[in-house]
Amino acid sequence: MDVVDSSNLQRQILHNLDRVGMRKVDSARLTLEAMNPDLKVLTYDTRLGADNILDIIDGYDVIVDGTDNFPTRYLVNDAALLKNIPVVHGSIFRFEGQITVFNPYVGPCYRCMIPEPPPAELAPSCAEAGVLGVLPGIVGSIQAIETIKLILELGDPLVGRLLTYDALDQSFRTFKVRRDPTCPACGEDAPPIVIAEYDDLCMPHPVGV
Amino acid sequence: MNVIVRLPSQLRSLVGGAGEVPVEAATVRDAINAVDAAYPGIAFRVLDDRGALRRFVNVFVADEDVRFLNGLDTVLESGQTVSLVPAVAGG
Ligand SMILES: [Zn+2]
Numbered sequence: 076m077d078v079v080d081s082s083n084l085q086r087q088i089l090h091n092l093d094r095v096g097m098r099k100v101d102s103a104r105l106t107l108e109a110m111n112p113d114l115k116v117l118t119y120d121t122r123l124g125a126d127n128i129l130d131i132i133d134g135y136d137v138i139v140d141g142t143d144n145f146p147t148r149y150l151v152n153d154a155a156l157l158k159n160i161p162v163v164h165g166s167i168f169r170f171e172g173q174i175t176v177f178n179p180y181v182g183p184c185y186r187c188m189i190p191e192p193p194p195a196e197l198a199p200s201c202a203e204a205g206v207l208g209v210l211p212g213i214v215g216s217i218q219a220i221e222t223i224k225l226i227l228e229l230g231d232p233l234v235g236r237l238l239t240y241d242a243l244d245q246s247f248r249t250f251k252v253r254r255d256p257t258c259p260a261c262g263e264d265a266p267p268i269v270i271a272e273y274d275d276l277c278m279p280h281p282v283g284v
Numbered sequence: 285m286n287v288i289v290r291l292p293s294q295l296r297s298l299v300g301g302a303g304e305v306p307v308e309a310a311t312v313r314d315a316i317n318a319v320d321a322a323y324p325g326i327a328f329r330v331l332d333d334r335g336a337l338r339r340f341v342n343v344f345v346a347d348e349d350v351r352f353l354n355g356l357d358t359v360l361e362s363g364q365t366v367s368l369v370p371a372v373a374g375g
Contacts, residue, residue, distance in 0.1 A: 140375075141375040142373075142375050143373065143374055143375035144373055145371075145373045148373055165375065166371075166372045166373050166374060166375060167372065167374045167375065168292075168293070168294060168372035168373075168374045169293050169294065170293045171292060171293050171372065173369075173372060188342070188371075189339070189340055189342075189371040190339045190340075191339040191340055192340055192371065192373070193338070193340040193370065193371060197329065197338075197340075197370075198340075198371075198373070206374055211375075237342075237369070239369060241293070241303070243293060243296075243303065244303050248347075248367070249347060250342070250344045250347045250348075250349065250367065250369065251344075251347050251348055251349060252342075252349065253349060253352050255351075
């Protein structure tokens, strides 16, 4: 679906110039298997949607969310709650990154932290605003650490804490994120989760699956 | 109270590039309005047309989310930092 473009290479380090035009999933697998032939890499060359997400995430221990838009992030959140799979969240914008871990029904979920997405006019996409090329590597490395910690049950994962990275003043900060008892997805009185495509407002539990 | 308001990079162009703006304020609402008085446009990005906090912007006093304190009426102590942290979704 998505193929390697030369404009990706300053930040998507699994690819290189020789792979321009190759499917990204194939290029990524080649690079990973060249580093470690014992890896078993499964690829899904498809757009993540309401029709396939539950099947795709089924059986995995951790989801690492590096998606690039709000609707998909809400979709991942709701599906992860339904399947009870922790999500290692990383998001970036220009010179800053945000990392946290959503552990279903233990800590807050994405909807507890961000009940509604910004309207389009207040949320320029990365394509418009751009991202400093090295930033995804920093945020992705921290997500990798959190993933390893979850799998090995090591240390203190970023559950209930939002770690922010600011490249301009070169600082990390940590903020508390709490589970919202009125959260429409994981709150005490939340209706059963329905997985459906979300519109730009990403409103919870739309009808008509 | 003398407090610091920390701005995300997406709002810094509105204040001439600064990451932190020192203001005099008694509450979180005061602090946002004080920054807006000096640099018009900040409040619009953080508050909706009824003056409530926009739901995709988290505001922290020190490391506490004001939604779990007293919201925009949260009282500030001298030297505290108010951080505006809008949601970002790039990946
Ligand atoms: Zn929730």
